[in-house]
Amino acid sequence: MLIWLVLALQWALLVRQCRTSGESFSPARxxxxxxxxxxxxxxxxxxxxxxxxxxxxxxxxxxAYLVVTSHAERLRRHxxxxxxxxxxxxxxxxxxxKMSPAECDxxxxxxxxxxxxxxxVSAGLVAAKHAGGPCLTIxxxxxxxxxxxxxxxxxxxxxxxxxxxxxxxEIGVRVMRxxxxxxxxxxxxxxxxxxxxxxxPSPPPPPGSLLSLTDTxxxxxxxxxxxxxxxxxxxxSLLEQKRxxxxxRRRAHRIKQAKENDRRNAAFREQIYEVxxxxxxxxxxxxxxxxxxxxxxxxxxxxxxxxxxFMRGESDVRVEGDEIVGEIEGFVEPVRVKKxxxxxxxxxxxxxxxxxxxxxxxxxxxxAAGHTTRVSLDPHVQAAASIVSSVSFEATLSMGLWIVRPxxxxxxxxxxxxxxxxxxxxxxxxxxxxxxxxxxxxSAAIDSLTFKTAVQPGEVVYVRAAVIKVxxxxxxxxxxxxxxxxxxxxxxxxxxxxxxxxxxxxxxxSGRPLKGVLRHxxxxxxxxxxxxxxxxQKRRDDRLLDKRILQRVYA
Numbered sequence: 382m383l384i385w386l387v388l389a390l391q392w393a394l395l396v397r398q399c400r401t402s403g404e405s406f407s408p409a410r411x412x413x414x415x416x417x418x419x420x421x422x423x424x425x426x427x428x429x430x431x432x433x434x435x436x437x438x439x440x441x442x443x444x445a446y447l448v449v450t451s452h453a454e455r456l457r458r459h460x461x462x463x464x465x466x467x468x469x470x471x472x473x474x475x476x477x478x479k480m481s482p483a484e485c486d487x488x489x490x491x492x493x494x495x496x497x498x499x500x501x502v503s504a505g506l507v508a509a510k511h512a513g514g515p516c517l518t519i520x521x522x523x524x525x526x527x528x529x530x531x532x533x534x535x536x537x538x539x540x541x542x543x544x545x546x547x548x549x550x551e552i553g554v555r556v557m558r559x560x561x562x563x564x565x566x567x568x569x570x571x572x573x574x575x576x577x578x579x580x581x582p583s584p585p586p587p588p589g590s591l592l593s594l595t596d597t598x599x600x601x602x603x604x605x606x607x608x609x610x611x612x613x614x615x616x617x618s619l620l621e622q623k624r625x626x627x628x629x630r631r632r633a634h635r636i637k638q639a640k641e642n643d644r645r646n647a648a649f650r651e652q653i654y655e656v657x658x659x660x661x662x663x664x665x666x667x668x669x670x671x672x673x674x675x676x677x678x679x680x681x682x683x684x685x686x687x688x689x690x691f692m693r694g695e696s697d698v699r700v701e702g703d704e705i706v707g708e709i710e711g712f713v714e715p716v717r718v719k720k721x722x723x724x725x726x727x728x729x730x731x732x733x734x735x736x737x738x739x740x741x742x743x744x745x746x747x748x749a750a751g752h753t754t755r756v757s758l759d760p761h762v763q764a765a766a767s768i769v770s771s772v773s774f775e776a777t778l779s780m781g782l783w784i785v786r787p788x789x790x791x792x793x794x795x796x797x798x799x800x801x802x803x804x805x806x807x808x809x810x811x812x813x814x815x816x817x818x819x820x821x822x823x824s825a826a827i828d829s830l831t832f833k834t835a836v837q838p839g840e841v842v843y844v845r846a847a848v849i850k851v852x853x854x855x856x857x858x859x860x861x862x863x864x865x866x867x868x869x870x871x872x873x874x875x876x877x878x879x880x881x882x883x884x885x886x887x888x889x890x891s892g893r894p895l896k897g898v899l900r901h902x903x904x905x906x907x908x909x910x911x912x913x914x915x916x917x918q919k920r921r922d923d924r925l926l927d928k929r930i931l932q933r934v935y936a
Contacts, residue, residue, distance in 0.1 A: 448601065451592050456604060458586045464612035469621050472510040473541040474503055477559075480534050486821070488889055491530040493824025494803025496556065500524070500574045501799035503540040504552040505791075508578035511542045511550060512611055516578040518798035519549065521830040521880075522631055525928055528571035529823060529892075533561035537568060541621075544628035545611040549579045551628045573931050575631065580609035581793075627930075642829065646879045648909035650861050653845055656775050683709070683716050688726035771901040774910060777815040777848040781808040785840050785864075796836035801862065801878065802827070808844040809858040809882040816848055816856060816900050820886035825855060826924050830880035836864045842877065848902050849910060850917035854894040856902075857917045858882045881920060 484495040501518060508516035530536060537557040544551050556572035585604045588596060595601040616625045687707045690698045697708040704717045781804065783789075789800045806824055813822045836842060846860040862877040886895040904911050 448591060448595055451589060455586060455588060455592060460607070464610065466613040466615040467511060467542075468615055468617055469541045469543075469624075470617075472507050473539070474507050474510070475537065475539045476503070477535055477537050480530055480532055480536065482532050485532040488821050488887075488892070489532045490821070490823055490887075490892075491532070491534075492803065492806065493524075493526060493827075494799070494806035496526075496530065496536075496572060497521070497524065497574075497802040497806075497827075498797070498799030499536070499538060500554045500556070500572075501576065501797065501802070503538045504554050504574070504576045504578065505798075507540040507542060507552050508550060508580075511545065511614075512578075512580040512609060514583070514609065515581045515793055516550075517581060517793075517795065517832075517835070519577045519579050519832055520635075521798075521802070521827055522551075522575040522577060522635065523924070523927060524572070524574040524827040524830075525924060525931065526572050526823075526825050527928065527932070528558060528569055530558055530571055531561065535559040535561070535564070536571070541624070542614055543575070543624040544632070545614050546632065548582075548609040548611060549577055550611055550614075551632065552576045552578060553624060553628075570932070575628075577635075580611055582606035582608055645909065645912060646861075649859065649913055650876070650879070652905075652909045653778065653847065653861055656778055656847075657780070657845070660775060660778070684718055684722050684726050687716065687718050688723045691723055692727055771903050772815055773903045774847060774849070774905065777812045777902060778845065779808055779812040779815070779847070780843060780845045781811070782844070783842045785836055785838050785842060787838050790838055794838060796842070798832060801832075801836075801842070802830065804842065804844050805830075805846070805860045805862060805878075805880060806882060808846040809860055809884060812846040812848050812858050813856055813884045813886075816851060816902065817886050817895070817898065819889070820895055821889045822884045823887050824882065825885045826883040828881040828883070828920055828924070831878050834864070834875050834877055836877060837866070839868055840864050840866050846882070847910075849904070849914040851899050851902050852921070854896045854899070855883055855885045856899065857920070858884060859913055881917075883921075883924070 478499055480491050480495075482489075485491050505516060505518065535558075537559065539555045539557070540552055542550055543553045552575070554574045554576065555570070556574075557568040558571040559568050560566065584606050588603065592601060592603075596603055614625065616622045686709055687698060687705055690707055691705060695707075699706055700720065701717075703720050705720050705723050706715045706717050709716050783804055785796050787794075789796055791797050810822045814820075842862060842864045844860060844862050846858050848856050849859050850857040858881070860878075860880050860882060862879070863874050864877050865872045865874050886899055887893065888895055904914055
């Protein structure tokens with residue numbers, strides 16, 4: 382009986398250790414139980430002499446110790462190992478790409494979202510090389526477009542790790558442009574981006590046959606995926622040291638502003654939803670009113686048709702008492718209209734339905750000839766004069782949706798960050814067109830594009846964008862991205878990202894920025910939208926400062 386009690390205590394300790402212990406797990410804790418078990422077997426054998434009981438006890442004790450040893454080895458293999466610092470040059474990537482018409486707008490300018498796709502691919506490759514495994518895009522801290530790229534241009538993308546912290550790292554991407562009209566000339570500096578990547582957690586090593594059995598029986602529990610530990614970056618050149626220091630400054634700024642930005646963005650998102658609900662309710666009321674107007678319009682049309690048929694003396698029209706009845710094509714039943722209404726319509730039309738037209742006066746002729754009003758020949762001035770001087774914030778709110786398909790995802794079946802950036806740019810451009818419809822909108826910068834959750838194939842992505850600030854020749858659009866799984870019996874909306882897009886209004890013919898013609902956006906008197914808009918000027922000043930720094934450091 383003592384032997385079985387010792388065995389029960391030994392296996393109970395084994396289960397407790399294997400299910401609750403972490404990396405500090407040690408099989409040495411089983412040694413006292415083995416010693417007690419052997420002593421118990423010897424004592425029991427001297428008293429009873431049962432070989433069968435002794436053999437079973439020894440095999441059970443050895444098996445327990447083997448399970449503990451195997452589990453400890455699995456934890457040791459899964460534990461993080463310190464890695465030697467890496468040079469930035471070992472993971473850097475440089476490659477070239479020719480821009481095709483499919484990546485450009487109708488004016489031959491490359492979409493900012495298409496360039497963001499290439500930037501994300503380049504940065505993701507560098508992150509995977511540095512981490513030694515798959516990585517995910519967490520944010521695009523700031524993307525600045527310094528010069529437009531045209532169809533047929535060849536771009537050179539240079540990507541390198543700026544700094545690594547724990548499981549995350551910052552990747553810097555520089556884009557140089559080789560003009561198609563001067564393929565042998567010097568390259569021009571056209572864009573720069575900073576993206577933050579995080580290495581995916583490392584899965585535990587595959588168990589052996591014994592651990593597979595004990596995991597299935599619940600005696601042991603496989604360790605959880607381990608948080609990746611990236612090797613530190615060792616800057617060697619002066620430029621790499623500058624990147625290293627600036628990356629630390631940007632990360633500190635992100636961490637400092639994270640909570641405040643989350644609070645502000647959450648309030649803005651709720652106000653966007655409220656505006657959308659009010660817009661739907663207004664549209665429903667307009668439809669109801671339109672149906673009422675449509676009924677009145679249908680009655681007027683019936684009077685118009687019957688009066689014309691009555692004046693022409695058609696046989697399909699007859700008088701029945703105080704009503705005129707007519708057979709009209711498209712109506713199943715004969716149309717009945719009061720005779721008084723038809724008589725009034727006939728009197729208004731006159732004989733044959735002719736109207737008397739008054740001749741134009743000399744003043745009307747002079748006004749039509751432009752003798753009293755000066756008319757500008759500039760089409761953009763004419764377009765600006767033809768629209769009102771302001772537009773409401775609600776009128777700029779636009780929404781687009783996409784179903785995530787396999788071609789939109791990376792090799793890990795997660796929505797590609799570059800594809801999402803392209804969708805956000807597309808909806809932001811639609812919102813900007815509400816401010817000035819005839820302009821060609823070009824992306825100038827992206828601020829604070831964060832990715833909060835992974836989007837899987839089959840899910841629906843909703844992108845909402847609205848203009849919050851208008852400058853002289855540019856504007857800022859705030860975009861909110863959500864997703865949901867429509868195949869789930871209880872779909873739940875998840876937050877994906879928030880960002881700020883800066884778009885520049887370009888003249889479609891000359892390609893120059895349009896100044897002083899953009900409409901003002903009327904914001905709500907107070908609330909999250911007004912709070913975000915009040916910070917737009919500061920974001921713009923920070924972008925211009927970063928632009929000057931980039932031009933001095935990299936160009």
